[in-house]
Amino acid sequence: MGQRLDSGDLLAPRRGGPSFTRARRRLARPLWRLPWLRGIALLLPPMAWFLLLYVAALAVLFVSAFWSVDVFTTKVVHTWSLDNFREIVTSSAWRRVITRTVVIAFLVTLTDAVIAFPFAYYMARIASGRTRALLFVLVLLPLWSSYLVRVYAWKVILAQDGILNWSLQKAGLPAANIGYTNTAMWLVFSYIWLPFMILPVYAALERIPDSYIEASRDLGARSFKTFRTIIVPLALPGVIAGSIFTFSLTLGDYITPTLVGGASSTFIGNVVYNTGLGAAGNLPFAAAFASVPLVVMAIYLILARRSGAFEAL
C-alpha cells in the first residue's frame, strides 16, 4: 500500500506528513475491511456507559429496595425482605403521598394538553413562516431557561405581598392566596412543563399532509368532523410524547413541592429525598419508594412506545 501513489495524499492535511498518513492507514485497514468492527468500536463506549453505569445503577436501586436498615447501627443490612414495599402499600400516609403525586401529575398533563393544542395548531397550520419561527424561539427560551429560576419566579409572584395579589387588589378583587397550596403546585407544574407539551404536539400537527384534510373535505366531512376524525388522531402521538415529559417530570419532582407547596403537599420525590439523603437516612426505603414512579413510568413508556410517540420526541 505504501508504494501506491494515493490521490488521497493530496487531500491530506499538510501537517503530519506521509509517515503520519501511512500509520493512520495501517490502523484504519482492519476497520475498513471489517465494517462490523467499526460498528462495534462506535457502539461499545456508549453502550458500556449505559449498561455499566446507568442500567447497573437502576439494578442496584431495585435490589436495594429489598434490603433494610439496622435500627441500631443505621447500616444497610443485605437481607432480602418485602418489608419496605409492605410498608408503602399498607401505610395510608404513604398511599396518600402516591395518590396526590399521581393525581397532580395527571391534572398537569391534562392542563398542558388543553393549553398546548390550540397553540400548537396555530403555530403549525395557521401562522406564517416567520411568525412560526418567532413562536418557536419564544417557546424554546422558557424551556431552556433555568427550571429552578422559573419555580422561584412563581414563588415570588404567588407570595402574600406578591404581584398576583397586588394585581387582584388593583382590579378590586379579593386576594387569591394560593401560595403554598396544591393549587399553586398544579399551576407551577403546568407552567414549567408546558413547552414540553407544545413542541411534540406541534411536530405531530405539522406533519399532517394538507392532502388528507382536502380529501376529508372532498368526501363531505365538515370542519369539525375533519378535526375530530383526521387531525386529532394524527396529533395523538404528539400529545402522548408530550405527556411522557409532563407526567414523568411531575412524578419525580421535589423542588416545586418544596418551594411552592404547603404543609400537605408532600410528593413521592420529597419522601425519597428526605429518607434517602436526610438525617434519618433509610436508603433501602427510599429506593423502594423510588421504584413506585419507576414502575408507573415503565408501563407508561411501553404503552407510549407502541403508539409511535417516540418518533415525535
Place this chain on the structure above:
Amino acid sequence: METRATRLGLRVWTFLVILFLHLPIVIIILYAFNAQTAQGWPITNWTTKWFSPTLHDGEMQQALWLSLKAGLGATVIALLLGSAAAFAVHRFRFFGREAISFLLVLPLALPGIITGMALNSFFTFWKANFSLWTIVVGHATFCIVIVYNNVIARLRRTPTSLTEASMDLGADGWQTFRFVTFPAISTALISGGLLAFALSFDEVIVTTFTAGVQNTLPIWIFGNIRIGQQLPEVNVIVFVILLVTIIPVTVAQRLTRESGILRNE
C-alpha cells in the same frame, strides 16, 4: 378550513400563552434591581448595588466554578458518546438497534428522582466518594441523548451520495470523515453540545443525589431560596443565569433546523 372567528380565537390564545410563558421570567428579572431586601410587589426603589457583592461572594464563586466544570465534563462525554452512538445507529443494522434510542432517552424520560436515587445507591454500593466526577457521571448520562438526537437527525438529512462521492474521488475513511461528514454534522455537534451544557448547568434533582456536600450553582440557589436568605444575591444570580442561558439556546437555534424537545429547531 378554519372560520375567521376560529382563527382569531386561536391567535388570541397563542398570544396569551406566550404572555403566560414569559411574564414570570420578566418579573423575576426585575427583582435583580430591587433595592429592598423584601420580595414584595411593587418594586419602589431600583438599584444595581447587589451586583458587586454577589459576584464577589466566595461561596457563590465556588458553586459557579463547580457547575462550570461539571457542565464542561458532562458536555465532552456527551459529545463523544452521543455522536458515537448516533453514527453506529445510522450506519449499521444490528440486533436491538431500535431499542437504543429508547435506552438513551430513559434518563430524561424517567423522573429525575429515579436517576438520582439510582446513581446515589450505586455510588454508595461501590463506596465511591462523591466528587466532581460523580456529578459529571450523573449529568453526562442524561446529556448523551441530546447530542445523539441532534447528530442522528443531521445524519439522516445528509445525503449518503456525499460520502459516496468522496470515496469515489479516492478519499479514505478518515479523509471522508474529516472533510465531508464532520463539516456536515459540525453545527449539530455545537448545537447539541450547547444544549447539553445548558441542561447540565441548570440541573438540580440528579445533582443533589450525586454531589454529596458540594454545592453547584443551582444547589446554592435552591438552598438559599428554601431558607429565604440572601435573596437579593439570589435575584442577581438568577438574572445572570437567564442571560447566560439565552445565549446558547439562541445560538443553537440558529445552527440547526430540527424540531423536537431533544433536538433543537
